[in-house]
Amino acid sequence: MHIFEKRAGKVLxxxxxxxLYSKTVPSFERELARHLEGGVSELGLDxxxxxxxxSAGLRALQAVALRLEAAGGKLAFCACGELLRDTLARSGxxxxxxxxxxxxxxxxxxxxxPGDGDWVRTQMPDEESEVTIVAPDGRS
Amino acid sequence: MAEAKxxxxxxxxxxxxxxxxxxxxxxxAFAIALQHVVAVTASLVxxxxxxxxxxxxxxxxxxxxxxxxxxxxxxxxxxCLKRGxxxxxxxxxxxxxxxxxxxxxxxxxxxxxxxxxxxxxFGSVIQVLLSRVIQRLRSLLTSEVSGVIITMxxxxxxxxxxxxxxxxxEITPTAKPAESLVGLVTLxxxxxxxxxxxxxxxxxxxxxxxxxxYLMALPLGLLAEESMTFWRAAAIFGMPAFHAxxxxxxxxxxxxxxxxxxxVVTVKGIGVISTAQKINDQAxxxxxxxxxxxxxxxxxxxxxxxxxxxxxxxxPQAGNVxxxxxxxxxxxxxxxxxxxxxxxxxxxPLLTAVFVIMPAPVMGAVLIYIACFVIVSGLQLxxxxxxxxxSILTIGVPLVAGLSVxxxxxxxxxxxxxxxxxxGSPLAFASVVAVLLNLLFRIAIWRRAALALDPKDRSxxxxxxxxxxxxxxxxxPGFLVRDATETVIEALDVALAxxxxxxVALELRYDQIVLEVTLRYRGPPIELPxxxxxxxxxxxxxxxxxxLSGFLIRQAxxxxxxxxxxxxxxxxLRFAS
Numbered sequence: 001m002h003i004f005e006k007r008a009g010k011v012l013x014x015x016x017x018x019x020l021y022s023k024t025v026p027s028f029e030r031e032l033a034r035h036l037e038g039g040v041s042e043l044g045l046d047x048x049x050x051x052x053x054x055s056a057g058l059r060a061l062q063a064v065a066l067r068l069e070a071a072g073g074k075l076a077f078c079a080c081g082e083l084l085r086d087t088l089a090r091s092g093x094x095x096x097x098x099x100x101x102x103x104x105x106x107x108x109x110x111x112x113x114p115g116d117g118d119w120v121r122t123q124m125p126d127e128e129s130e131v132t133i134v135a136p137d138g139r140s
Numbered sequence: 141m142a143e144a145k146x147x148x149x150x151x152x153x154x155x156x157x158x159x160x161x162x163x164x165x166x167x168x169a170f171a172i173a174l175q176h177v178v179a180v181t182a183s184l185v186x187x188x189x190x191x192x193x194x195x196x197x198x199x200x201x202x203x204x205x206x207x208x209x210x211x212x213x214x215x216x217x218x219x220c221l222k223r224g225x226x227x228x229x230x231x232x233x234x235x236x237x238x239x240x241x242x243x244x245x246x247x248x249x250x251x252x253x254x255x256x257x258x259x260x261x262f263g264s265v266i267q268v269l270l271s272r273v274i275q276r277l278r279s280l281l282t283s284e285v286s287g288v289i290i291t292m293x294x295x296x297x298x299x300x301x302x303x304x305x306x307x308x309x310e311i312t313p314t315a316k317p318a319e320s321l322v323g324l325v326t327l328x329x330x331x332x333x334x335x336x337x338x339x340x341x342x343x344x345x346x347x348x349x350x351x352x353x354y355l356m357a358l359p360l361g362l363l364a365e366e367s368m369t370f371w372r373a374a375a376i377f378g379m380p381a382f383h384a385x386x387x388x389x390x391x392x393x394x395x396x397x398x399x400x401x402x403x404v405v406t407v408k409g410i411g412v413i414s415t416a417q418k419i420n421d422q423a424x425x426x427x428x429x430x431x432x433x434x435x436x437x438x439x440x441x442x443x444x445x446x447x448x449x450x451x452x453x454x455x456p457q458a459g460n461v462x463x464x465x466x467x468x469x470x471x472x473x474x475x476x477x478x479x480x481x482x483x484x485x486x487x488x489p490l491l492t493a494v495f496v497i498m499p500a501p502v503m504g505a506v507l508i509y510i511a512c513f514v515i516v517s518g519l520q521l522x523x524x525x526x527x528x529x530x531s532i533l534t535i536g537v538p539l540v541a542g543l544s545v546x547x548x549x550x551x552x553x554x555x556x557x558x559x560x561x562x563x564g565s566p567l568a569f570a571s572v573v574a575v576l577l578n579l580l581f582r583i584a585i586w587r588r589a590a591l592a593l594d595p596k597d598r599s600x601x602x603x604x605x606x607x608x609x610x611x612x613x614x615x616x617p618g619f620l621v622r623d624a625t626e627t628v629i630e631a632l633d634v635a636l637a638x639x640x641x642x643x644v645a646l647e648l649r650y651d652q653i654v655l656e657v658t659l660r661y662r663g664p665p666i667e668l669p670x671x672x673x674x675x676x677x678x679x680x681x682x683x684x685x686x687x688l689s690g691f692l693i694r695q696a697x698x699x700x701x702x703x704x705x706x707x708x709x710x711x712x713l714r715f716a717s
Contacts (some may be wrong), residue, residue: 054633054689055689056685058692059678059685066676083626093678094671
């Protein structure tokens with residue numbers, strides 16, 4: 001899993017790439033805890049390149065949602081895959097998260113100007129353990 | 141904020157501006173519904189032909205049309221219903237069906253309209269029964285079969301549409317200049333408004349084209365004086381001439397033709413309802429059978445009403461579903477407006493007459509425009525899966541069989557009249573051949589593969605590579621491999637939570653429709669709840685995460701079961717392609 005981050009005051013935007021499952025969740029949680037403890041109260045997750053989430057990943061997202069809800073913060077999921085959108089709708093998880101078609105669509109929600117700042121890549125300890133699911137049509 | 145959430149959750153394709161659940165302002169709903177009504181007037185030709193075969197006069201013919209329009213309105217509203225057992229929940233108008241035409245003509249010739257109505261009631265009972273067992277017929281209705289049927293629905297509109305545009309008939313088998321001019325200009329205007337009219341005007345392309353067609357037809361003499369006199373004499377309001385439901389006839393010789401017609405209406409209905417689902421859902425892969433079952437039941441009830449009240453057989457119209465794709469408006473509200481307009485129309489002889497006198501080339505232009513969208517929609521469906529030799533033949537042979545009816549109709553003239561329902565229509569013939577071939581090709585279709593997962597490697601690489609490899613070898617659809625891989629990883633996570641180094645045996649079976657994955661591992665069964673755990677419990681309770689896992693597995697599979705074999709558990713996951 002790779003994470004790219006961009007911070008503007010109390011707002012943190014993260015691009016999550018790869019898969020969020022049992023093996024990658026611990027480092028994802030550590031990374032988020034670092035930011036939330038550092039004063040972030042508004043979080044936008046760009047999930048366009050998130051290729052899969054399992055129950056452990058959903059638990060991690062739910063934990064973030066609850067933490068931000070308790071802090072009176074904001075949470076946005078951007079460019080969610082079809083499966084994740086359906087799963088969230090059916091399970092009632094992350095009910096306080098707003099869904100947007102793209103990260104750009106969510107900037108207004110956070111009161112941010114469009115296209116400001118550069119993305120910084122966060123080094124994750126489990127990058128090598130990533131599993132790529134390759135379908136017969138060549139897409140992963 | 142809630143709006144943003146709703147918009148994001150929908151799986152609406154970009155070319156659909158107002159989706160199935162969207163509200164539509166009343167003026168727009170009326171204008172779009174009017175187009176659907178205009179588009180269906182071509183199907184009133186079937187009622188005219190049946191009335192003529194039964195020897196009815198112009199009043200009787202008009203009565204048959206009015207009742208057919210009323211029944212179509214009621215059935216269209218029933219089709220829109222989303223809750224309860226009746227209705228498919230989509231804009232899917234159900235109107236006069238060409239499939240019932242051949243047996244109805246036979247019945248009209250043998251015993252007049254009472255025999256048509258009686259046998260239609262028989263056909264409707266078959267339809268209702270088929271709608272109840274359709275889930276068990278899932279293996280008959282692959283995307284190849286549905287795609288062939290939808291393609292042939294479009295193709296079957298072509299001869300009628302082209303003949304109407306050109307003014308071609310059996311008496312004068314040449315193209316007539318005035319008719320051809322009106323038909324081609326109407327078609328050109330409809331196409332031009334669709335292509336260059338933008339999102340705002342695209343929805344009204346047929347209305348614009350038809351209006352121009354009428355305006356051209358008047359000075360060119362294509363609206364006959366007889367038609368104008370009939371229209372002028374019609375009353376603004378009047379009850380449709382409902383048939384007495386006790387005046388019915390039945391004939392044993394007609395059981396087979398009507399049973400075949402009912403089967404074809406059902407198969408075609410599945411294709412049309414599937415198309416309505418598909419155009420509303422970008423991620424559509426297989427028909428949602430609850431909606432299909434409800435739609436077929438609604439249509440069966442519609443045919444029953446038609447038989448009792450004195451109308452012709454109705455069926456979901458691919459043309460109207462194609463029209464909703466063309467206009468970009470698939471809202472259920474429009475479906476209810478179409479039903480309401482049809483009922484209103486049935487009670488106004490003057491308005492019905494407007495449509496009854498529509499110039500033939502204008503009708504033809506509308507038919508051809510609709511046929512274009514239906515044919516391409518069917519072709520997209522048949523090509524949505526990776527081709528195997530089986531699927532190529534399941535698609536190709538029925539298309540050839542169906543087209544042969546149009547190319548060489550005399551070839552089938554020597555067959556018994558009871559088979560006319562089958563071989564008299566390219567659509568019926570192609571549909572039945574597709575279903576039969578699909579059944580035949582299921583012989584010796586199961587393919588198997590097995591893998592022993594390395595107990596020391598829990599990275600899932602081995603599993604992922606194995607499923608990808610088998611997927612490529614068996615030409616599995618991409619989504620099926622992804623869903624199966626994700627779900628098996630999820631299942632292994634929860635199954636091996638307390639036994640990380642237990643050996644796991646994995647077996648795959650695939651029959652072109654269902655992918656079955658069986659996992660054998662040492663450990664207890666996993667919990668597979670049908671409801672998710674309380675979201676707040678997830679964070680602190682590990683058992684809640686396991687329950688979420690089981691819930692996700694149940695949601696991702698079409699069927700899941702497990703049984704204990706000594707210390708081992710056998711978990712069977714089934715995925716439909």
